[in-house]
Amino acid sequence: MPSKSNPPRGNKKAKATGSKSNAPQLIATRPGQIPQWITVPVELQQLLLNIFKDTFSANFNSRYSELVQEVKQHLYNRDFDNAFGNEGLRQAYAMRWSPSRALAYANIFYNLSTLTNRLLSASRAGAGNLDHGPIHELQDASGKTASVVTHSIEEKTSRIVCIGAGAGAEIVALGGYLNHLDRLALPMQSNIPPDGRRSEWPSQRHIGIIAIDIADWDSVACKLHSGIITAPPISQYASANAKAANAPLIGPDTFALEFVKQDVLNMAIEQMPAIFADATLVTLMFTLNELYSTSMSATTNLLLSLTMLLSPGALLLVVDSPGSYSTVSIGQTSDSGDESKRKKYPMQWLLDHTLLESAATGRSKNASGDRQWEKLESRDSQWFRLSNELRYPIDLEDMRYQIHLYRRL
Incomplete structure (x- = not known):
């Protein structure tokens, strides 16, 4: 499974920090209605940018530009092994492209009222009982079949599995989102610090992230996570x-x-329940199209396996490049290299076909005869635009994407 290989497009520069925003509010939606999304407060966005800035402060030097150009060239050649083949290149990618994505992802989480309401209403009973669930027959990409038992664990932690999340954007975004949830959960009379940081705020939510990626992003992911859960550097003269x-x-x-270095398309079926069975949310952020391009059959099997493993109410969030940037070619290329006979399918169509049709019509060994998913949110083209009030050592860009949210029935 390739890592994040398509940097955001645009030319917006993040500039200075500034104005205060109103406290966040839950949004209500009606069936079929596409609401106007609200924006994460600028103060919180700046805090997320600061995590990247502080984590990689020593790397913003003359060597940085050289590394970014090397990453760009490898990505252009679709040479993912070399693009993320050493720590310097991985850090350069995380410094350059993960910050704007983290802000966009935080804005997505911020506006998904279904996810917010689910996490806010989650049980905060202590670590509870381990109950055996149904036995499922799962098939991996090689055709091997095994019986696995799913589990239901009642505990304080809501598990979120992020496929292809090694570069850290999802991790930082979820850190900002948890900060947002805590603010929502606090009594209205609480004195919330204007900059969004908390020193004596009560612990309201517990989130455990499992980040899966084929490249060795463990160090980058852990450094960013550390920047979220530790106080930022402060002057000795403060x-x-x-x-x-x-x-x-x-x-x-x-x-x-928890970071898992793993090609998710070749994950052992015995390993999958421990990762996915109790997930509240599974994300595929700028990853699904790459998975389809690697192997449509293995990707389809992954989605159908998730259908069997995820509990009712679990959410699947897919974010990717919009329009023609997310198409999958199917069919054989001629000996002359002619691509004209290969059919191109939009990623969204393949995704809907797998979850809303194949998973409900018994076309796979991993499917049942009942409807398995409902689609809660779908936007073919959405912009996230950076505020001119933001500050970061290098230029960042606006981001355009498509988004699809499904709920397991």
């Missing part, structure tokens, strides 16, 4: 009050991370 108020974005006991 006042005593400033030092006392300096706090992490999220408390270390509320936000856990």
Whole structure:
């Protein structure tokens, strides 16, 4: 499974930090209605950018531009092994492209009222019982079949599985989103710090992220996670009050991370239940199209396996490049290299066909005869535009994407 290979397009520059925003509010939607999305407060966006800036502060030097150009060239050649083949290149990618994506992803999470309401209403009972669920027959990409038992664990932690998330954008975005959930959960009379950081806020939510990627992003992911759960650097000359108020974005006991270096298309079927069975949310951010391009059959099998493993109410979020940037070619190329006989299918069509049709018509060993998914949200083209008030050491871009949200029935 390739890593994030298509940098965002655009030329918007992140500039200075600034104005205060109103406290976030839950949004209500009606069936069939496409609401106007609200924007994450600029103060919180700046905090997320600061995590990248502080984490990689020593790397913004003359060597940085050279590394970024090398990553770009490898990605252009679709040489993913070399694009992310060493720590320097991986860090350069995370410094350059993950920040704007993290802001866009945070804005997506911020506006998904279904996810927000689900996490806010999740049980906060302590670690509970382990109950055996149904036995499923799952088939991997090689055709091997095995019986696996899913489990239902009642615990304080809501598990979120992010496929292709090694470069850290999802991790930082979810850190900002958890900060947002805590603000929503606090009583209205609570004194919320204007910059969004919390020092004595009560712990309201517990989220555990499993980030899966084929490249060795463990160090990058862990550094960014550390930047979320530890207080940012502060001048030794800062006042005593400033030092006392300096706090992490999220408390270390509320936000856990596990990185799994794994090609998800070749994941052993025995390994899948432990990762996916109790997930509240599974994300495929700028990853699904690459999976389809690698192997349509294996990707289809992955989606159908998720159908069997995820519990009712679990969410699947897919974000990818819009329009013609996310198409999959199917069929044989002629000996002369002629692509004209290969049919191109939009990624969205393939996704809907798999989840809303194949998973409900018994066309796969992993499918049942009942409808398995409902589609809650779908936008073919959505912009996230950076505020001119933001500040970051290098230029960042606006981002355009398509988004599709499904709920397991």
